[in-house]
Amino acid sequence: MTKMYKILPLALLISGVVHAATDNPWYAGARIGGTNFDSFGGALDGAESSFERDDWGGGAFIGYTYNSWFGVEGGYTYLGQADANTGGGGFEVHGLDLVGKFTWHAAPSFDxxxxxxxxxxDVDNSVNNQDDNGVSATAGIGAEYFFNDDLSARAEYQYYNQVGGSSPGESDVHFYGVSLVYYWGAPEPVAIIEPEPVPEPAPVPVQPEVMKVKALSVNLPFAFDSNALSQSDIDRIQPIAQRLVEYPETKLYVVGHTDSRGSEEYNQKLSEERAAVVAGYLGAHFGINKSRIVAQGKGESEPLASNDTEEGRAKNRRVEVYTPGFEITK
Known part of the structure; x- marks a missing residue:
C-alpha cells in the first residue's frame, strides 16, 4: 500500500497534461459515506471483536487547483464511532484534512x-474515558464527473493510518463515499476578434505612376504547449512592424495554429493565445491601434505537414503573420 501512494503522484504527472474539465480554480464541497475501523493498536490492541467497526462518516472541504494536475484541499471530516459491543460508548474520531490532490484528466468531463x-x-474513547489528538498520514483515490463547468460529483476512497494514541487506543480508518462539489473563480474569457474578409481592391484611374507594395507574411514557430515569443520571433516580424508604422492604413492579420497533440478544445484555446501574444506585442510596442489588428486561432484544423512525425508537428505549431499588398498612386 505504501509503495502505491509513493508512485501515484509521479504516475499522474507523467501521464500528460490535457485540457481540464473546468477552468475554475476554487472549489468547495461536501461528502458522505461509510467508515470502517481496523488494525487496532495501543489500548485497543486485539480488541477488534469488542467493537462494531462499521459506521458512517462525512464532512466538508475547500480546495484550490494550481494547474491542470495539482491542487491542495483541506476541510473537516467526521470518521464515525466504533461502538462497544457491551456497555455504552465507543471509539469516536473527527478532525481536519490537508492534502495534495493529483489529477489525471481521462476524458473531457471525467477525472x-x-x-x-x-x-x-481528535479521538474520544468513552469506554476508557481517554482522549487524544495528533496527526496521522492519509491517502486516497477517486473519480470525478463534471456535469458542467461549475458542478461535479465524486466517488472516492480515503485511508487514515493509525488514528489515535496509546492511551485511548488507535486504529486504521477507511472512508468510502460520494461528494458534491461546486467550482468557481475562472477569469472571463478573452474576446477574439473575428477576421474581416479581405476587401476587393477598388478600381483606380490610370495614373502616370503607380507604386505596388507587396504583401508581407511570416510564419513564427512555437515550442510544444507554449505561447511564448522568442527573440528570433521578434526579429523576424520587424519588417511587418515597420510596414504597419510606415503605412497607417494597413491591417495586420494574425492566425494561430497547433499540432494535433491534446484535445481539440485545448488546441483551439492555445492557438488563440498564440495569436493574441503576437498581436499584443505588435500593438503595444509599435502603437498599432486594435482596430487595425485581426487575430484568430485555427487550432489543429489547418496543418502544413503530417502530424505523424516530430518534424511535421513542429511545422504545424506556428503563428501566421500577414499584411496584404496594396498600391500607392504618386
Missing part, C-alpha cells in the same frame, strides 16, 4: 485523482 497528506485528529 481520476489521488490524494496524499495529513489528518489532524
Amino acid at each position: 481520476l485523482f489521488g490524494k496524499l497528506g495529513g489528518y489532524v485528529f
Whole structure:
C-alpha cells in the first residue's frame, strides 16, 4: 500500500497534461459515506471483536487547483464511532484534512485523482474515558464527473493510518463515499476578434505612376504547449512592424495554429493565445491601434505537414503573420 501512494503522484504527472474539465480554480464541497475501523493498536490492541467497526462518516472541504494536475484541499471530516459491543460508548474520531490532490484528466468531463497528506485528529474513547489528538498520514483515490463547468460529483476512497494514541487506543480508518462539489473563480474569457474578409481592391484611374507594395507574411514557430515569443520571433516580424508604422492604413492579420497533440478544445484555446501574444506585442510596442489588428486561432484544423512525425508537428505549431499588398498612386 505504501509503495502505491509513493508512485501515484509521479504516475499522474507523467501521464500528460490535457485540457481540464473546468477552468475554475476554487472549489468547495461536501461528502458522505461509510467508515470502517481496523488494525487496532495501543489500548485497543486485539480488541477488534469488542467493537462494531462499521459506521458512517462525512464532512466538508475547500480546495484550490494550481494547474491542470495539482491542487491542495483541506476541510473537516467526521470518521464515525466504533461502538462497544457491551456497555455504552465507543471509539469516536473527527478532525481536519490537508492534502495534495493529483489529477489525471481521462476524458473531457471525467477525472481520476489521488490524494496524499495529513489528518489532524481528535479521538474520544468513552469506554476508557481517554482522549487524544495528533496527526496521522492519509491517502486516497477517486473519480470525478463534471456535469458542467461549475458542478461535479465524486466517488472516492480515503485511508487514515493509525488514528489515535496509546492511551485511548488507535486504529486504521477507511472512508468510502460520494461528494458534491461546486467550482468557481475562472477569469472571463478573452474576446477574439473575428477576421474581416479581405476587401476587393477598388478600381483606380490610370495614373502616370503607380507604386505596388507587396504583401508581407511570416510564419513564427512555437515550442510544444507554449505561447511564448522568442527573440528570433521578434526579429523576424520587424519588417511587418515597420510596414504597419510606415503605412497607417494597413491591417495586420494574425492566425494561430497547433499540432494535433491534446484535445481539440485545448488546441483551439492555445492557438488563440498564440495569436493574441503576437498581436499584443505588435500593438503595444509599435502603437498599432486594435482596430487595425485581426487575430484568430485555427487550432489543429489547418496543418502544413503530417502530424505523424516530430518534424511535421513542429511545422504545424506556428503563428501566421500577414499584411496584404496594396498600391500607392504618386
